[in-house]
Amino acid sequence: MKRFGILLTLSLLASSLVIAQTPLEDELFASVLGVEGRTHTERGEYIKGQLHKMGVGYVTAPFKNISRIKKDSVVIEGENIIVRLGQGTKHIVVGAHYDAFKNSPGANDNGSGVAVLLALIRHLQSVEWNYSVDFCFFDQEEANLMGSMYYVNQFIIPKKHLAMINLDIEGTGDEVFVGPVGSTNRFLMRYIHEAAKKNGSSLVEHSDYPGSDYQSFADYSLENISISIVPKGDGDRLSKFVHNGYKADSLDAPKVLSVMHTVYDRSSLVSPASLRMSYEFTNTLLIQLNESGK
Numbered sequence: 001m002k003r004f005g006i007l008l009t010l011s012l013l014a015s016s017l018v019i020a021q022t023p024l025e026d027e028l029f030a031s032v033l034g035v036e037g038r039t040h041t042e043r044g045e046y047i048k049g050q051l052h053k054m055g056v057g058y059v060t061a062p063f064k065n066i067s068r069i070k071k072d073s074v075v076i077e078g079e080n081i082i083v084r085l086g087q088g089t090k091h092i093v094v095g096a097h098y099d100a101f102k103n104s105p106g107a108n109d110n111g112s113g114v115a116v117l118l119a120l121i122r123h124l125q126s127v128e129w130n131y132s133v134d135f136c137f138f139d140q141e142e143a144n145l146m147g148s149m150y151y152v153n154q155f156i157i158p159k160k161h162l163a164m165i166n167l168d169i170e171g172t173g174d175e176v177f178v179g180p181v182g183s184t185n186r187f188l189m190r191y192i193h194e195a196a197k198k199n200g201s202s203l204v205e206h207s208d209y210p211g212s213d214y215q216s217f218a219d220y221s222l223e224n225i226s227i228s229i230v231p232k233g234d235g236d237r238l239s240k241f242v243h244n245g246y247k248a249d250s251l252d253a254p255k256v257l258s259v260m261h262t263v264y265d266r267s268s269l270v271s272p273a274s275l276r277m278s279y280e281f282t283n284t285l286l287i288q289l290n291e292s293g294k
């Protein structure tokens with residue numbers, strides 16, 4: 001009985017520890033709720049509304065792509081939302097796609113990235129930037145990375161480009177999964193390692209990495225890295241999944257894939273602590289990158 005009492009007290013304590021959220025976690029989670037299950041247009045409007053509340057200016061860059069598949073023409077339209085801070089010569093891009101996979105509420109993919117990007121803008125808007133920094137909400141990532149591809153073509157001057165940091169899938173677990181490590185992040189990895197050390201993060205890096213908007217930069221050999229927060233072991237599992245041609249061994253399938261692109265990608269499965277971890281890691285990374293420009 002007594003033992004039961006202790007266990008009960010411990011479990012109540014544990015659950016109260018899980019429930020207690022910091023103001024930053026509340027702020028991050030509110031943004032996931034703001035875009036979850038919304039239409040494509042509503043997701044964009046939510047972002048613009050939040051930027052308006054912060055008093056931060058933005059530009060929108062609409063695009064329309066018409067391609068021919070046999071006799072049919074396929075039209076993909078979208079709108080990137082861009083906040084530019086700082087005026088340095090060299091350029092940093094921090095991006096998260098805001099579109100969601102068809103019929104998915106898109107809470108973790110990628111309401112989580114949107115939430116982190118909004119919080120970064122909110123908290124870093126008065127930093128003295130040594131670079132020009134574009135915080136980009138990319139559209140149509142789920143349509144062959146269309147939004148980021150248009151952004152690179154419209155806004156990137158290769159000799160001025162310093163780094164692109166991509167945020168996609170930030171809402172579960174406590175492992176910082178970065179990649180794809182290789183020829184297009186020779187400069188960035190040092191800062192990634194420093195940020196992990198400073199934040200005490202459990203960092204997993206791989207050269208095989210799931211596709212996302214960073215690829216539009218990698219295609220032009222522009223420095224880039226992608227950051228996700230995933231359940232323990234998922235970094236290795238996701239890397240293996242990509243390495244095997246996007247095929248998963250059912251016994252060792254990456255956990256994040258069980259809900260991604262499905263109707264189950266809901267905020268109830270998103271952890272505020274994971275969002276905070278992504279925010280803190282990226283914040284440290286950006287501040288250290290900024291210091292390098294002094």
Ligand SMILES: [Zn+2]
Nearest residue numbers: 109110168169
């Ligand atoms: Zn995504």
